[in-house]
Amino acid sequence: MASHSSDCSSQSISQGGHQHCPDSPMAGHLGIRKTHDRILNHFWWPTLRKDVSEYCRSCHTCQVVGKPNQKVPAAPLKPIPAFDEPFSRVIVDCVGPLPKTKSGNQYLLTIMCASTRFPEAIPLRNIKAKTIVKALTKFFTLVGLPKSIQSDQGSNFTSGLFQEVMYELGIEQYTSSAYHPESQGALERFHQTLKNMIKTYCFDFEKDWDDGVHLLLFSAREAVQETLGFSPFELVFGRTVRGPLKLLKEKWLNDEIDTNLLDYVSKFKYRLNRANEIARDNLKEAQSKMKRWYDKDAKSRVFSQETKYWSCFQYLDTHSGPDTMGLIQ
Incomplete structure (x- = not known):
């Protein structure tokens, strides 16, 4: 714990701290570790790390423009079939x-x-x-x-x-x-x-x-x-x-x-x-x-029509959503 941080037991103070810090225009949505360290410089409460982690993982802005917070295994490879007839x-x-x-x-x-x-x-x-x-x-x-x-x-x-x-x-x-x-x-x-x-x-x-x-x-x-x-x-x-x-x-x-x-x-x-x-x-x-x-690290995934997904835009490095699979035409 930083020597100059203050103990906070009030739920309102803790909520204000971990919400204001990443959402402020001067905060930059820097992720869990850096957000935690920035708050710790000024405040502390027993569930600080857990609260910051949960808030950042559920932050809408981070989901739209940030990188995925977990590695999604690739789906198993499906090679192109070996065709019998040349130029088919x-x-x-x-x-x-x-x-x-x-x-x-x-x-x-x-x-x-x-x-x-x-x-x-x-x-x-x-x-x-x-x-x-x-x-x-x-x-x-x-x-x-x-x-x-x-x-x-x-x-x-x-x-x-x-x-x-x-x-x-x-x-x-x-x-x-x-x-x-x-x-x-x-x-x-x-x-x-x-x-x-x-x-x-x-x-x-x-x-x-x-x-x-x-x-x-x-x-x-x-x-x-x-x-x-x-x-x-x-x-x-x-x-x-x-x-x-x-x-x-x-x-x-x-x-x-x-x-x-x-x-x-x-x-x-x-x-x-x-x-x-x-x-x-x-x-x-x-x-x-x-x-x-x-396929060593690949994992098959089955999606229902209720499954939510994010769409990625290549050049803007942003995402839109979440939408449901049932809306795909």
Whole structure:
């Protein structure tokens, strides 16, 4: 107890102390410990710490603008299912603005197959909904229409035009949370890799980045994915890509073996199916390990319609509420 604090037995004095101290404009809502110490410099009563703790925990202002006073365990992880068919589910996003090229491009529309991790990146002058829809439909003519598409909540992906086109094409649309972009994890990791590759390409060859994107994509598609055990190219086309390294090996070995077309076709389907089976097994195993690690401290929660919740606003770092779950539309 501070030597200059006063003993207070009156309930009215104690209530006035712990209410006035945090609620005063000069108090700043500094939390339980600092509020307790500030009051203790002037007053003391037997239940001081308990009273301050209860008051601060129930303070409406602190609940609206402050940080949660207890750590809420994350809900168990639910990995994206391993789809059987390539390009049945795609993830899309935009990168930019990048340095403007001679062609006028400043952005990239990135697309990734969720099951094979096969990436695509299309240079664009802008990322308006109309431009993105045009680029996407052109891509779909190569791989077919997906069953579902996932994006962030950017206005270009949530616009009426984009949603209408997806509806007409029979594509179910999902959006990831603006506060949790990790649900776009595979594509976000590819963004980091692609940005580094673009920097290296521009430095080495002194050319615009859009001149080399297709070459960089070749490298990304050829690389084996650790979680799958195969490269995206193998999982989509059923064979290893004939790239610079394979070409070099052929020159060394003079490997020019004629392959019968029918024999190739008969073996192609088996190789492709087998590769996808193994990739699915590897992905499920990797997801299982990730889920076990993630769920160590996770806790499932069941909410009723009467459960109260707070809504968080990212940039203002404030909350609104409490509201009840039954009011969610």
